[in-house]
Amino acid sequence: DAGVIQSPRHEVTEMGQEVTLRCKPISGHNSLFWYRQTMMRGLELLIYFNNNVPIDDSGMPEDRFSAKMPNASFSTLKIQPSEPRDSAVYFCASTSRAPNTEAFFGQGTRLTVV
Amino acid sequence: AQKVTQAQTEISVVEKEDVTLDCVYETRDTTYYLFWYKQPPSGELVFLIRRNSFDEQNEISGRYSWNFQKSTSSFNFTITASQVVDSAVYFCALSESGYQKVTFGTGTKLQVIP
Numbered sequence: 001d002a003g004v005i006q007s008p009r010h011e012v013t014e015m016g017q018e019v020t021l022r023c024k025p026i027s028g029h030n031s032l033f034w035y036r037q038t039m040m041r042g043l044e045l046l047i048y049f050n051n052n053v054p055i056d057d058s059g060m061p062e063d064r065f066s067a068k069m070p071n072a073s074f075s076t077l078k079i080q081p082s083e084p085r086d087s088a089v090y091f092c093a094s095t096s097r098a099p100n101t102e103a104f105f106g107q108g109t110r111l112t113v114v
Numbered sequence: 115a116q117k118v119t120q121a122q123t124e125i126s127v128v129e130k131e132d133v134t135l136d137c138v139y140e141t142r143d144t145t146y147y148l149f150w151y152k153q154p155p156s157g158e159l160v161f162l163i164r165r166n167s168f169d170e171q172n173e174i175s176g177r178y179s180w181n182f183q184k185s186t187s188s189f190n191f192t193i194t195a196s197q198v199v200d201s202a203v204y205f206c207a208l209s210e211s212g213y214q215k216v217t218f219g220t221g222t223k224l225q226v227i228p
Contacts, residue, residue: 093159
């Protein structure tokens, strides 16, 4: 299995621009998570989906952030407009159908907003 | 609300020393799951172990061992005879039964000096 695939691996953008991060979960996994990692705040859960439906988006920092999961094999996290404080590593993770199983993480997208 | 505390921010040990990483958790549930993940310098998050709240047996996997004590709400991780390749950030995490949401601690950065 190829694991969780995220793209791009690195993104540098100017403040005010729209940024879209992409994630392909492991085939057969039915839960998908978006995390943000910064030095100051550690690993924060932004949103998670179960069977393509958003279950908990309480971690999404602002309305500038939005996430979609149009099908079981693809999800996006969009930031519009981006700000320098959004600079972080964004991880996508997926878990299998069994409850409380471990999450498998992608390699992350390092976002830098200048 | 669930919470995970990793009080040790950074630890340095000399190669071949044993090291224990502490993890203390808070939850109101009687059924919950605990995890440890490793994040090497390359950045990916690697799953190490999952333990449910009904299984207090300690576990050993090679040089790694985990001590789960419900009485003190702790799930500590020991590396025996540490190696340079063990240098990484280690995260402890918690999820409550029936929920896929995982709460991570702030991580402990381990540096193993040759």
